[in-house]
Structure formats: C-alpha cells, structure tokens
Amino acid sequence: MSINYKKIGLEIKEYRMKNNLTQEELAEKCNLSTIHISNIERGKTCLSLFTLKKMSDILNFNISLNISDGEENIINDILQDCCVYEYKILRDVLIATKKSLDLNLKFKS
Numbered sequence: 001m002s003i004n005y006k007k008i009g010l011e012i013k014e015y016r017m018k019n020n021l022t023q024e025e026l027a028e029k030c031n032l033s034t035i036h037i038s039n040i041e042r043g044k045t046c047l048s049l050f051t052l053k054k055m056s057d058i059l060n061f062n063i064s065l066n067i068s069d070g071e072e073n074i075i076n077d078i079l080q081d082c083c084v085y086e087y088k089i090l091r092d093v094l095i096a097t098k099k100s101l102d103l104n105l106k107f108k109s
Contacts, residue, residue, distance in 0.1 A: 006043025
C-alpha cells in the first residue's frame, strides 16, 4: 500500500486556507515548525498519524484511510467463518491494539 503524501498535503493546505490560517499559525497550533508544515503541504515529507489527527482536529476535517481491495478481502475472509464469540474476541483485540498504538504514538511525539 502506498500513501500519496502530495495529495494529503494539498488537502491539508486547502483546509488550512478555508480556516484562514497561515502556515505559521497552523505550525504553532500543531507544535511543529513552519518549514515542516510547508514540506507536508508540498508532499515532500511524511507525517505521522498523530500529526494528521492533530491537524484534522484543528482544521475540522475527517480522516479517511482507504483500505485497498486486497486487504479488505483478507479481513473479510478472516471474519467470514467466525462465530459471534470469535468475532467479539477479534474485535476486542483490534480495539485494544489500536488504543495501545495511540498511546505509544502520544509518548513518541
């Protein structure tokens, strides 16, 4: 799966401008440098999910991460023959894993 950072950057720029914020103002709100914001908007650098989430909260937009068809099919194949009990366990494991990842991202930043 590849991530189109240029497209993400253009969308961030669009929302920043809709919110009448300069790069400097957004940088201050995100606790990032203006240069980093510029690089993100031009697709010249990667950004973490933590930073993307912070920007989405500040700029008031929803994050939509698309799963490729192949990955979606793998997930559906796994869940297809699960009983309710197995499904609930897998759901709970996924929720716990996501919470742990979010917590670790906060401590990394």
